[in-house]
Amino acid sequence: MVTFAPTPMAGWFVTPVTVSCHFAALLPECMLIHFIVLFSRQGKLRLQKWYVALAERDRKKTVREITTMVLARKQRTSNFLDWRELKLVYKRYASLFFCCGVECQDNELIILELIHRYVELLDQYFGNVCELDIIFNFEKAYFILDEFLIGGEVQETSKKRALKAIEDSDFLQEETEEPKTMLEELGLA
């Protein structure tokens, strides 16, 4: 267990966020993404994926802090931010912010590219993706994310294969669900 505040200091942080991140404690050099969150310009959370175990309350608090910080950023600044012991790498695509929390030693630029790759995948899958696609088909967005990020490590670097994996499972869906649901139709729209 690692706390964000390494030394106990009275009155320092009323409820220190306790994160059980074994990787973080042991392996600072490994590429490890702690979380990836998608939120709108209004600060509405659209997608959240956590690669470290965090209590529900702390997640909420984290998301709140992050959205405020990122939304308050001025234009023409870098896409990187320090947040507690982590770094935030964020990028805005249209009305949607993509934000990753990474270790300090991580290469920020490649995380930025990771976000871009994710957006490209979404774009290819949905065809000119917009925020609504992600709202209505968020489970698909999760599936795509899972295809190339497992346990905070980038898995699949070939775009074609990632998409194929998703399409395979979509094929499964069509097979199993003879009467098409609205959900599925939306997914293929």
Next chain:
Amino acid sequence: MSRVFGRALAVLPAELGGSAPGPLHTLLSALASASSRQEEESLVRKELSIIHQQLNTANFNPDVASECLVRLIYCATLGYPIGFCTIHALTLAQRGSSWHKRLGYLACCLLLHENHELLLLLVNTLMKDLQSGGPLEMGMALMVAGQLTPPHAVSSIMPIVIDKLAHSREFVRQKAVAALTFLTFRSCSDKSLDNENSDNCHPSNSYQRDVFLRAFGDRDPSVMAASLPALLHLAKRDPDWCRTLVPALVGVLRQVIEGRLHGDFSFHGVPSPWLQIDLLRLFSLLGKGDHGTSQQIYEVLGECMERARSKQMSAWAVLSECIRTLSVLPPHLELWTRASDFVGEMLQSSNANLQYMGVRCLADMARVEPGTVLCHRPSVMCALEQPDPAIRRRTLELLCRVVGQENVEAVCGHLLSALRDTQDPYEARSLASRTLDLAYRFSPNSEWLVGIVTEVLSMREEIIPPDEPGRFLWLLVKEEEESAESLKFHALQALMASSTAISSRTSQPLLRAITWVLGEISHVQPDLSPADISSRLSRILVPPASRQGSHARASSLSIPIETQAWLLTGLSKVLSRQANELGNASLITEQIREESKDGGQDVEMTREAGGGGEGGSFARKDTDHFLEKAEIFSKVDDQIKNMNASQKNQTSSSPEVIEIKVNGSQAGLSSEECNESGMGERVDIMGTSDVDQDKVCLDKYETEAGKSEISKEDSGTRQIKLPLPTLDLLSDDPCIQQLIDELRRLWASPSLFATVLPASPGCQTPLVDPSLPFLDGFVAEAMRKGAAPYIPPQLRQLDKQGSSYDAREIQVSGAFSESVGHGTSPTSTAGNSWAQEAGSDASADVPQPATRVWGPEGRTRCPSPARPTATTSLPTPLSGSESGSRPSSVLGAVSHEESREREKDEEIQEGRKKLAAALFAGVGNIQEHGSLSRTNRDLSPASESTKDVSSHTALALSTEEFGKLWTSAIHETRFAVSPPDAPGLPNHLPVAPGKAWLLDFAIQALSAVGFHNVATAGQELLFAAQDTKTGAPLLLHCIVLLTGDIQLCARAKAPRLVQPMALSVQRALSSPPWPALNQKS
């Protein structure tokens, strides 16, 4: 939700073909039209109850369940609690087929966490899917296994996952590798956290390696890429083994940069940037400090940098990773120049991200070669003024790496201004500790250093590093002679200044620093009177506003207990000086009184008929006579004035007099003489706190006369007025209360105070005799009445554990260590004489262990850091009146210990004086290159015969333990040993005792006593040993000095350990294992 979104929702169904909207869509539309948060909440609650009903219907329908789960996940994303439904996610994963299963797994991943109790139910599903599912199910299960496997299920799932490495489909193999990485290293880290032993993880190391090597050698590039994170973990644990892979890794990287992988793997024209970065990270781990490996890497690294020249961001990412790897490898000139060029390009780019990365890379390079920064000075200056806080922060970090003596002031100025600006406590904390680190390391002069430290300490408390102000105060005491005075002077100046502006918001560390400095080193500035300081301190402790009643309660004060203790200790130091001055003054006054009596002068004496009946109040004097007095008198007067001024200072804010009552019996504490004149005098002086500010100084005697009359009315007690409201505090905390009590009693008897805490010019820290011999009589008496002997907590614990120590053994061992202390120490006579003085003749018969009533920690009176002191004056002899044993004479131990310490110090003073300079230089050196390389040189004990005493065994310290001991200066004892006399040396010794010889000699001698040689660096040695009973470690730092002596510093967490061990070392060094040495030479 936005209006745009609402409109879009409205048109969406039409666009999608006009079919009936699904439940999720209905929910979303409803939420979009919700106008307030409350409305949204009620909608979601309604929805959740519907979902609950649907899910709880008897027959399981996967379609309905998936529908519900999707909506549930959406509600969870909105932040509503959905704990009730997690079980349905598991059910869907278990009973659904393909698509539903996938959704079920997704819901599990999103709604459960690693330690969730329901995960147990998931394990079976996972195993079934892994063993008998189709490739897609397998893929899903592997993905979940790589995120959610509970720790206890790892061992059952792992073999199945390993089997999947041989699967025919590459995406299954790839996911299996990823899952395996998670399972192996997560479970290992769990274990290593528990057992502190990461080697015993399961499966066995070699098996792990085989598995991951197989994956690394897979024909599919994505499987190979997936194995790299695992290799990174392995490389960290066992770099030597991984170095054998370097040629293969170099080959892979070369293939990648030459574009041999399929075009699919490229990202905007850059071939697999993630794979490249993983490989580069591996290289930096493996090539670190290894020339051979680095030689293999340089070439491909150069190529990689060359090929990464592209405008693409991912190319820059690879490039920056190359630079970082390069900065870790042993420097390579040509690549270094190229890297520097690239960094320049990044810094000058208009893209903020690239600037940011440029600064980061430059910081990495500056760690190796600070000169690199010089080429990019203008860009760095630009970056420092960037509006982007992230870039500014990285630039500050960069500057910290290039700090030297010349630029430290400028850099610290920047850091401080950033510190003032920042709102983020995390950033502020790191900035504060950085600033202080730099200031301590490179401070050009003491005034500047003090300024920086005071400034940081006066900031918000939560950002101040936890080791402050201890670190600063430690600097004040350990500093060398020349700089010490100016440092102390400036510290006093600065903290005096900040003591005037104390408020409730003043940070505790600053408050403590002020307290300590005022108490300990205020003598540096002679014009500061102790009275002034004590009034300052008591004002801090009890602010004027809170002095409402005569009895303030400490618990009602805003100051934390710990700071209260600091304040009281500081106060006791100052008061002791005051008492000393008073003691002198009282003697003088006594003389005057005698004179005046003899001369038949008109001096009015008021005598009180108190319980003791002996107290005299020197209450009234004719002012005219006063003015006519001789020089000797004017001295007294000066003193009185002095005090008076400060009293006025104080009373101006709170005019009430604080009185304490001293019974007649307690009045007997001090000598009769002191009673008569000392206290009498003080009654006079203290009485003045009642006096109005306007009154002339000398008028006070009149007033005091009246006062005394009033106080006379208290029958049976005598009232002594103290200047300090502090002493009337009542505290709920026993420690604080005890401090107050002690101080009160000491103050009541200035002569005792002066003896217990003599006002030496250096304000030596009083040391405590841990054996507390003055209690011997008391303990012996108790034991005679059948009390059980005291057993230290450590031994008690051992007893509980069923070890073989019985009470007798404990006594014997304790007595043994004591006898070592007494028998060989030259201070034993002092101990005895004191024991006689204390009137406890039984002390000799008392078994020693019983006297260890309190550990030294429990009796340490001073929170200030202890330090090795070289005292110059002998202690004041105890006055005869103290010899009666009383409970309050507990404090006598302090003086006893001090006398003991002084004798010991005198003994070694000879060596110490001439070595002082060299000693400090040595310490400075070793602290500077604090990372001693731990060359484990095992020297077999030269002669077994000398291995006697001991309560210690050789010990290989854990790194953590080592660090703790190294930084702990609390129980440090120092002693110097000269090499054996030249006549005693064997004639055939080739050279005169030189440094090398001494080094050998020390190693031999200490190894013979059973110490373990941890490290040798230059002329410094580190030894470790362990107490056989408690297991407490001890570190011995041995420095061979220029003058040919050996300086030893022993550090132990158990102070009990140090003395016997130091003695056995001393003995070993004075009777070295000559035969072994001779054979060698």
